[in-house]
Amino acid sequence: MSILTEIIETKKKEVIKLKAEMIPAKERTAPLVSFINQFEQQPFQVIAEFKRASPSKGIINDTLDPVMQAKQYEQFGAGMISVLTDKDYFKGTMADLIAVKQAVSIPVLNKEFIIDRIQLDIAYQSGADVVLLIVSALSEADLIDLYHYALSLGLEVLVEVHDKEELAIATSLGCPLIGVNNRNLNTFKTSIDQTLQLLDFVDLSTTKIISESGMKTQADVLAVKQAGASGILVGETLMTQDPKRMMGDFLHD
Numbered sequence: 693m694s695i696l697t698e699i700i701e702t703k704k705k706e707v708i709k710l711k712a713e714m715i716p717a718k719e720r721t722a723p724l725v726s727f728i729n730q731f732e733q734q735p736f737q738v739i740a741e742f743k744r745a746s747p748s749k750g751i752i753n754d755t756l757d758p759v760m761q762a763k764q765y766e767q768f769g770a771g772m773i774s775v776l777t778d779k780d781y782f783k784g785t786m787a788d789l790i791a792v793k794q795a796v797s798i799p800v801l802n803k804e805f806i807i808d809r810i811q812l813d814i815a816y817q818s819g820a821d822v823v824l825l826i827v828s829a830l831s832e833a834d835l836i837d838l839y840h841y842a843l844s845l846g847l848e849v850l851v852e853v854h855d856k857e858e859l860a861i862a863t864s865l866g867c868p869l870i871g872v873n874n875r876n877l878n879t880f881k882t883s884i885d886q887t888l889q890l891l892d893f894v895d896l897s898t899t900k901i902i903s904e905s906g907m908k909t910q911a912d913v914l915a916v917k918q919a920g921a922s923g924i925l926v927g928e929t930l931m932t933q934d935p936k937r938m939m940g941d942f943l944h945d
């Protein structure tokens with residue numbers, strides 16, 4: 693069983709519990725902030741992730757405070773904060789996201805394995821501005837339903853793909869924001885070639901491509917930027933190295 697399949701099986705049980713335990717309010721107090729509009733200020737965006745742990749690395753850094761870290765990301769030029777809220781595999785919580793949203797004025801992405809509308813209601817209510825939908829985790833019918841439901845709430849969606857087939861599905865949704873995940877979820881190996889290869893098949897006049905995972909150096913970022921990517925999503929490097937230095941490297945050629 694691939695790690696993604698295992699995560700989704702666990703998530704199905706979590707969703708059954710959520711549905712039994714709560715009815716999420718369909719309202720929020722936090723303002724909705726657009727990530728798409730961030731490109732008007734800066735054409736290349738860094739999405740900086742708060743990531744305590746992962747299936748591939750185990751504990752990455754569990755000493756950092758999400759609010760302090762998010763404020764630093766914002767100060768050093770991030771265009772959005774990604775908060776992993778999965779508990780079982782990433783040691784995240786929805787409380788992390790709520791706290792981060794209250795502390796920053798840039799948009800906040802709920803990095804979750806979303807398989808049901810109730811998770812979108814909770815993300816919305818908790819203050820997320822953008823949600824992730826992973827093509828390989830969903831049937832096409834569920835992807836379409838969740839995509840349109842998220843938009844109906846006013847959320848923006850980052851649709852994540854791994855290959856050409858998934859890219860075609862994401863493109864058919866008309867989604868303006870597509871993430872290419874450079875991590876092979878069977879081997880955990882990351883390669884930016886994943887992004888470089890898929891960029892050839894994207895209409896960059898209508899779609900912004902975010903290169904996700906495995907960004908370690910300025911050279912990695914320059915390679916995807918020069919090939920046409922509009923941004924990167926970085927977790928581990930920013931959680932384990934000086935975020936000021938790394939954000940500087942990522943944002944300036």
Ligand SMILES: O=C(O)c1ccccc1NCC(=O)[C@H](O)[C@H](O)COP(=O)(O)O
Binds near residue numbers: 741875907928
């Ligand atoms: O990070 C993992 O090990 C992982 C395993 C299985 C599913 C998803 C996984 N990561 C989620 C992400 O997409 C990354 O957190 C994100 O792209 C940042 O990656 P990185 O900069 O390499 O930490």
